[in-house]
Amino acid sequence: METExxxxxxxxxxEVAAEPGGEKINExxxxxVCSGSCPTVEWWQYPPRKIIAMIRAGKxxxxxxxxxxFNCVTCYSCTVRCPRNINPxxxxxxxxxIAEREGYKxxxxxxTLHRGLRDAMMQGRxxxxxxxxxxxxKTSLLEGMKMMRVAWDLISRGLMPxxxxxxxxxxxxxxxxxxxxxxxxxxxxxAK
Amino acid sequence: xxQYTYFPGCAMGSTGKPIQASIDAVCEVLDxxxxxxxxxxxxxxxxxxINELAATAIATRNLAIAEKFxxxxxxxxxxxxxxxxxxxxxxxxxxxxxxxxxxALAATNLEYNGTLRVRNLVDIFINDIGxxxxxxxxxxxxxxxxxxxxxxxxxxRPYGPDDHEFPVWQDQxxxxxxxxxxxxxxxxxxxxxxxxxxxxEMIYKLLYKILDNVEKHGGECISSTLCPLCFTNxxxxxxRINNRDGDKFEMPVLALTQLMGIAFGLSPxxxxxxxxxxxxxxxxxxxxxxxxxxxxx
Numbered sequence: 069m070e071t072e073x074x075x076x077x078x079x080x081x082x083e084v085a086a087e088p089g090g091e092k093i094n095e096x097x098x099x100x101v102c103s104g105s106c107p108t109v110e111w112w113q114y115p116p117r118k119i120i121a122m123i124r125a126g127k128x129x130x131x132x133x134x135x136x137x138f139n140c141v142t143c144y145s146c147t148v149r150c151p152r153n154i155n156p157x158x159x160x161x162x163x164x165x166i167a168e169r170e171g172y173k174x175x176x177x178x179x180t181l182h183r184g185l186r187d188a189m190m191q192g193r194x195x196x197x198x199x200x201x202x203x204x205x206k207t208s209l210l211e212g213m214k215m216m217r218v219a220w221d222l223i224s225r226g227l228m229p230x231x232x233x234x235x236x237x238x239x240x241x242x243x244x245x246x247x248x249x250x251x252x253x254x255x256x257x258x259a260k
Numbered sequence: 261x262x263q264y265t266y267f268p269g270c271a272m273g274s275t276g277k278p279i280q281a282s283i284d285a286v287c288e289v290l291d292x293x294x295x296x297x298x299x300x301x302x303x304x305x306x307x308x309x310i311n312e313l314a315a316t317a318i319a320t321r322n323l324a325i326a327e328k329f330x331x332x333x334x335x336x337x338x339x340x341x342x343x344x345x346x347x348x349x350x351x352x353x354x355x356x357x358x359x360x361x362x363x364a365l366a367a368t369n370l371e372y373n374g375t376l377r378v379r380n381l382v383d384i385f386i387n388d389i390g391x392x393x394x395x396x397x398x399x400x401x402x403x404x405x406x407x408x409x410x411x412x413x414x415x416x417r418p419y420g421p422d423d424h425e426f427p428v429w430q431d432q433x434x435x436x437x438x439x440x441x442x443x444x445x446x447x448x449x450x451x452x453x454x455x456x457x458x459x460x461e462m463i464y465k466l467l468y469k470i471l472d473n474v475e476k477h478g479g480e481c482i483s484s485t486l487c488p489l490c491f492t493n494x495x496x497x498x499x500r501i502n503n504r505d506g507d508k509f510e511m512p513v514l515a516l517t518q519l520m521g522i523a524f525g526l527s528p529x530x531x532x533x534x535x536x537x538x539x540x541x542x543x544x545x546x547x548x549x550x551x552x553x554x555x556x557x
């Protein structure tokens with residue numbers, strides 16, 4: 069039993085270390101500057117320092133099913149202050165990526181937003197109105213209604229086009245080809 | 261005439277329209293030519309949190325196109341700036357990712373050699389144009405205007421080149437325009453623009469902190485970073501947040517280039533000020549009356 073726990077602990081930290089951005093997880097000295105610098109830390113159940121500790125302790129399910137990492141607003145405050153240069157921002161993104169890939173479903177609309185953003189990226193150029201509509205359809209129409217006034221402020225000034233953005237056909241095709249190649253690599257297990 | 265390739269980014273065609281208008285106008289005055297990159301697509305920033313390899317590959321495609329021009333590539337959007345630069349850094353420094361991205365790019369016959377310089381427009385203003393040139397173009401001195409310069413995150417973090425914690429370049433530009441700059445500690449604090457849809461309470465609190473900090477330190481208007489996400493977040497959402505006294509915020513928000521345009525003698529419409537949602541016109545009105553000297557072209 070004991071050996072099993074240790075084995076699993078090792079494998080989760082290795083899993084994170086193999087992810088882009090997670091490489092330096094073992095260099096963390098648990099100083100907590102990341103948690104102290106985080107502008108949204110009060111919303112995290114497990115702050116960034118604790119997540120790193122939990123990963124190293126092998127708490128795979130607890131980390132991956134928690135909504136904590138999804139509160140990261142990618143501001144890089146922790147990254148520029150980290151005394152060990154471990155890039156906590158990318159490390160947290162690595163946790164988000166594993167949770168998404170492995171089908172963990174932390175209860176946060178931010179996961180839906182991240183998926184929507186990724187899909188929008190795949191269209192070539194992002195069409196914000198479509199992104200917003202799809203997001204509110206998938207999460208909460210009521211929340212969508214509450215945003216109507218902002219939306220109207222933007223739409224009436226022409227700042228949220230009703231039509232998709234113009235782009236060259238070549239651009240869209242090339243993006244699709246690149247993403248297919250990336251997907252093939254990731255599916256074959258050769259790339260993260 | 262200074263030439264650069266220009267990566268506008270998706271948001272510049274929608275929420276960033278007022279910023280784009282002012283960038284075009286100001287660059288004409290400063291004799292900067294921005295050549296829009298043909299066939300640019302998303303910088304990859306949106307997919308970065310959950311699929312970094314895909315994001316890096318898409319960003320590198322844009323870099324590969326720009327590299328052919330043998331010019332520095334400029335972006336105004338901070339998110340595009342950070343993500344394109346991140347792709348460049350990862351590509352040149354991480355051999356594992358480089359091989360994977362190369363493989364993905366092979367599907368399009370594009371190749372990136374890692375020679376491109378990705379730069380921010382504010383960097384161009386400071387280091388290529390110079391504050392003395394900017395000051396010499398001023399037609400309406402913004403004397404007495406108390407400007408709080410908001411930088412957001414990605415313009416300086418994590419790659420700089422301005423300071424990560426207390427950046428100064430935008431302040432230097434507004435001082436060159438004759439304005440008085442206000443120091444406020446949260447000038448580079450995150451506004452939360454990325455999660456506006458999904459975590460509204462959190463974002464409103466972040467916005468409140470920034471706006472309250474500006475008011476407390478005597479700022480009369482915000483000169484925002486050129487990032488359309490930060491700009492729109494500050495500009496469009498402040499009407500939904502109460503200040504200390506329980507009233508809604510009414511802080512004029514202008515993009516840095518809009519402020520520059522007004523000081524250079526352009527009309528509010530030419531710099532897109534009519535499209536701002538916050539009462540931005542109010543902040544510049546006293547200066548519009550001052551005489552504009554005739555420019556001999």
